[in-house]
Amino acid sequence: MDKKGLTEQEIRTRFITPAISRADWTSSQIREEYAITKGRIIARGGTYKRDKAKFADYVLFYKPHIPLAIVEAKDNNHSVSDGMQQALDYAERLLIPFVFTSNGDGFTFHNRMITDGDKEQFLHLDQFPSPDMLWKMYKEKVGLTAEQEAIVEEPYYTEREDRTPRYYQLNAINLSVEAAMRGQNRILLVMATGTGKTYTAFQIIWRLWKAGAKKRILFLADRNALIDQTYSNDFSPFKDKMTIVRNRKVDKSYEIYLALYQGLTGEGDKDIFKQFSPSFFDLVIIDECHRGSARADSAWREVLEYFSSATQIGLTATPKETNEISNIDYFGEPIYTYSLRQGIDDGFLAPYRVIRVVLDKDAEGWRPYEGQTDRYGNIIEDREYGPNDYDRELVLEQRTRIVAKVVSNYLKKHDLRFDKAIFFCVDTEHADRMRQALINENQDLVNQDERYIMRITGDDPIGKKQLENFRDVSSRYPTLVTTSKLLTTGVDAQMVKFIILDSNINSMTEFKQIIGRGTRVREDLGKMFFTIFDFRNATRLFADPDFDGPSEQDEAFTPDADGNISDFDNDPVDVLPDGADENNPSDFTDEPPSGRRVKYYVHDVEVTVLKQRIQYIDKDGKLITESLTDYTRRNVRNQYATLDDFLTAWSSASRKQAILDELAAQGVLIEELQEQIGQEFDPFDLLCHVAFDMPPLTRRERANNVKKRNYFAKYGEQAQAVLNALLDKYADTGVTNLENMDVLKIRPISDFGNPAYIVNRIFKGKKVFEQALRELEEALYAA
Numbered sequence: 001m002d003k004k005g006l007t008e009q010e011i012r013t014r015f016i017t018p019a020i021s022r023a024d025w026t027s028s029q030i031r032e033e034y035a036i037t038k039g040r041i042i043a044r045g046g047t048y049k050r051d052k053a054k055f056a057d058y059v060l061f062y063k064p065h066i067p068l069a070i071v072e073a074k075d076n077n078h079s080v081s082d083g084m085q086q087a088l089d090y091a092e093r094l095l096i097p098f099v100f101t102s103n104g105d106g107f108t109f110h111n112r113m114i115t116d117g118d119k120e121q122f123l124h125l126d127q128f129p130s131p132d133m134l135w136k137m138y139k140e141k142v143g144l145t146a147e148q149e150a151i152v153e154e155p156y157y158t159e160r161e162d163r164t165p166r167y168y169q170l171n172a173i174n175l176s177v178e179a180a181m182r183g184q185n186r187i188l189l190v191m192a193t194g195t196g197k198t199y200t201a202f203q204i205i206w207r208l209w210k211a212g213a214k215k216r217i218l219f220l221a222d223r224n225a226l227i228d229q230t231y232s233n234d235f236s237p238f239k240d241k242m243t244i245v246r247n248r249k250v251d252k253s254y255e256i257y258l259a260l261y262q263g264l265t266g267e268g269d270k271d272i273f274k275q276f277s278p279s280f281f282d283l284v285i286i287d288e289c290h291r292g293s294a295r296a297d298s299a300w301r302e303v304l305e306y307f308s309s310a311t312q313i314g315l316t317a318t319p320k321e322t323n324e325i326s327n328i329d330y331f332g333e334p335i336y337t338y339s340l341r342q343g344i345d346d347g348f349l350a351p352y353r354v355i356r357v358v359l360d361k362d363a364e365g366w367r368p369y370e371g372q373t374d375r376y377g378n379i380i381e382d383r384e385y386g387p388n389d390y391d392r393e394l395v396l397e398q399r400t401r402i403v404a405k406v407v408s409n410y411l412k413k414h415d416l417r418f419d420k421a422i423f424f425c426v427d428t429e430h431a432d433r434m435r436q437a438l439i440n441e442n443q444d445l446v447n448q449d450e451r452y453i454m455r456i457t458g459d460d461p462i463g464k465k466q467l468e469n470f471r472d473v474s475s476r477y478p479t480l481v482t483t484s485k486l487l488t489t490g491v492d493a494q495m496v497k498f499i500i501l502d503s504n505i506n507s508m509t510e511f512k513q514i515i516g517r518g519t520r521v522r523e524d525l526g527k528m529f530f531t532i533f534d535f536r537n538a539t540r541l542f543a544d545p546d547f548d549g550p551s552e553q554d555e556a557f558t559p560d561a562d563g564n565i566s567d568f569d570n571d572p573v574d575v576l577p578d579g580a581d582e583n584n585p586s587d588f589t590d591e592p593p594s595g596r597r598v599k600y601y602v603h604d605v606e607v608t609v610l611k612q613r614i615q616y617i618d619k620d621g622k623l624i625t626e627s628l629t630d631y632t633r634r635n636v637r638n639q640y641a642t643l644d645d646f647l648t649a650w651s652s653a654s655r656k657q658a659i660l661d662e663l664a665a666q667g668v669l670i671e672e673l674q675e676q677i678g679q680e681f682d683p684f685d686l687l688c689h690v691a692f693d694m695p696p697l698t699r700r701e702r703a704n705n706v707k708k709r710n711y712f713a714k715y716g717e718q719a720q721a722v723l724n725a726l727l728d729k730y731a732d733t734g735v736t737n738l739e740n741m742d743v744l745k746i747r748p749i750s751d752f753g754n755p756a757y758i759v760n761r762i763f764k765g766k767k768v769f770e771q772a773l774r775e776l777e778e779a780l781y782a783a
Contacts, residue, residue: 003076003104012057012073015104019125020071025060029131034059036090036167038347041521042664043529047671050347056090062135065156065170065207069098069134071107080122081108088112095171097141098134113141151181154211156203157237165203166348168338169196173203175335180208180283180311187313188289188331192340193516194349197315198226201285202234204313205256214283214311219258220303221287225467227258229492230287250275257281264303273303281310289314289331290509304330317516318509340512340519340547344617349519354532354539354615354623357406360608361396362387362535368602375601387536388504391426394600395433399607403502403535404437406609410533411498417445420470421498422517423482424505428457429599431482434502438480451477458486473525494520497530505538508547539615542623618667628669628676629690635668636691643692650684650781654774663687682734684781703731706779715772718752718762723776725749730780 003011012032020030034057039050058071072087083101091099091112099110100123107123129137139149156165156173165173172189179187191197201219208214219235221227231244238256245259250272264273284307304312314331317340343349368380375397385394411417423438425431435455445452456463456470456478464486469475471493484503499518505511518530532539541547615623618631639662640646653659660670660683673686678698681689685696697705706727712720725748744755752758763769 006076006104008073008075011075011102011104015125016058016071016073016102019102019107019128020058020060022126023128024130024132028064029061031059031061032057036093037345040345040347041351041528043351043353048528051665053347054090056087056094059094059096060131060134062131063153063155064158065165065174066153067094067096067170068131068138069100070094070096071100071102074101074103076103076105078103080106081120084108084110084120094167095174097138098129100128111137113138148181151208151211151213152178154207157206159237163199165200166196168336168342168346168348169200169203172200172336172338173207176204176313177207179335180204180313181213184332185309185311186331187311188334189313189315190334190337190339191315191317192338192343192349192519193317193513194519194521195317195338195343197317198230198234198287201287201313201315202237205283205285206237208283209255215255216281217256217283217285218281218307218310219256219285219287220261221258222261223288224260226287227260231258248272252276252280261303273306276307278306279309281307284310284312286312286314288316290316290318318512340515343519348521350521350527350529351617352515352518352530352532353617354534354542355410356534356537356539356611356613356615357403357609358611359399359402359535360610361399361605362390363610366394366396366605375603378598378600380600380602391430391433391502392504392599395430395602396605396607397433397601397603398605400430400433401437401440402607402609403500404434404441406612407498407500407533408438408441416497417442418476418479419497420478420493420495421480421500422493422496423480423500424503424514425482425484426503427484428455428459430502431455431457431484434482438482442480445479449477451479453480453482454478455482456486457482457484473522492520493517494522495525495527496520497527498533499530500533500535501538502535503538504536505541508541508544511538511541512547539623614672628672632668632673632687633691635666636663636687639663639666640691643688643694646687646692651778656684656777699734700731702780703727706776709779711775711779712772716762719772722749722752722758722762723772725752726773726776 003015006014017030017032021027033055036054036056039053042049042051056070057073058069059067060069060071062068070087070091072083072090074082080103081101082103084099087099087101088110090096097111097113099112101108101110106125107128108120109123109129110120112119138144144152152174154177158164168191172191176187176189189197189200191200205214205217205219209217219227219230221230227244231242235242235256235258241254242256242258243251243254245257245263248263284304286304312331340349344351365384365386367384368382370382372380374380380394390396390399407421407423411419411421423431423434425434432455435453438453439446442453451466451469454463454466454470454477456467458464466478470478470481473495496518499514501514505514515532518532521528614628617623636646640649650656650659664670668687670683670686673690674681674683677686677689677696680698680700681696682699682702685694685698685702688694689696707724712723715723726743729743729746729749741755743749744758749758752762759766759769763772
């Protein structure tokens, strides 16, 4: 048998898989074409596509939750060790200790665990190690005792076939279980919003609980929504073993407890948690651990210190490191981190684009004339006001209206009016004014259902009652929601497609949490990316090195006794007078809010849009800040230094789409160029125009030029008619359709007959038809 003539799949089937199976690996342990990522989502205009997902040829599992080895296969024209670097990259991502490559002649074995001796060696096909051999090597290297081994081998919850841990969740689960098993009592997991922290926590608890390593578990959070969502969703398999601590009543007959910090502490019942003995819980999970108890001198920290003998696992997307607050001081360095950028790159999180809107009064500022009064007769302090003052110290009412109009007009223009959106405002009163402005811009849909636009803030019980409907993917209403702080965290609203920033955000923690409201992917419901409208230049924080890093310095938002985040910032200039209660603000009727400093309301100053620009993220996950044309010119010229280079590549390509796909992989945004310059232009013309300053022709002009030259006279009458119909289709939709046989199924071309009839009868065979298409493309792009 000549192995050189076999494909990679044939090498795998005939040589590699049998060699692995003979080493006592069962079919359930051998996972071929193992999906690692889903493929990065590329948002283009109103559509999307996915990059190619990453797959390992083989991942070998000792147990369903313990990946032990990875095997990368090549055909026999490669050496045995070809593919090792790719396999090592996958192994590092999956935290797999043993790596193999093969071309069917044998295996190259790479042991990632050893630090001395040969890390790589050749193995004959009959020398592939068994599961027990590799597991023994692993156990000896990490020093597992028999008791620890029993805990490590405890499987995760598998009764939900529709949901198994993704690779990063499995990493976090396994590392946490192993750390707890070794007696590490403070553990920190950092996972981006939308990556399934609560599901990961459930699996950690399940394995430790089922193994008998942890018998009583406390899950702590500071928001009612977090507790309720956890109880009814991810933690539901615990069934009657689980309870929520409510009304400050303690029942010690359960094994899994969910509680608000506020339910265990608080005035009058401050020592409620002390009804449990300090050793009652042996595992405590702290959700959103960057808030509340992160401060060493906080009352909530006392809860953690009281249960100090328990293993404590902190979960957060945004750990905090300030002079007063430190997650790392308390928990230690994260044992695992999975960032927003990683999630987007892997295709598990939705990418975003930014529509940056600059208003004239934001860019230029505004100053009152001498003695000018506001709507309520207050003389406005004479100074220049800017974005940091608007809606906090001075309200330009027309500014709120223009924000509502810009967003509403966009939704109307693109037929996206039932896409869910969150408007983040400066405070609750601003959120109410934004609600009013949106109602006035969308009266038709408000008349159909008044819940179309709602304010959901901590001081609004009517709005808060609609929170569950807003989260519900099957509920149409509410659709457009205004808020201040309430929706920044803890709300799993998976179908949010628009985030509108009209608040001054300087906190990196808050910014990350807000962006996280849009990162959930629901492929089954068409939610693949989201759009950020930025009216306050908050998206400048994307460029901050801390954005995708593990920590930052800023202030915290501390929920009140009911688990609600205050809708007033902690800015020192916004401190309430003695006796005022920020949790019961005024109803904001016709009088300015009482009990706070004067806020000026100016109704007769015009505000206009100065500039609006759409920004996208590039192939490296960074926000593109230069103009789209400059960005395109730079990227195209990185590939093709001169116009001749590009024309040569274009004319020699058998499929023009292959050139466009390669440029797209390098970050060139073809669809966005068409949207900006003109949908009537061929990508070829757009690229020549933008990158090399060539005047563009429309597709219709190119098609007409071909018709004028009577290029297809050599073909029969019916064939000419088909080619002319294809030219018209090109003029309508572009070259991509010409390179796809499915175009023959579309009218008016399908009127000539089915594809087989057109190819075999009208063109006398596939070879003649394909030659005609090549000539058509050459004629279209002739000089």
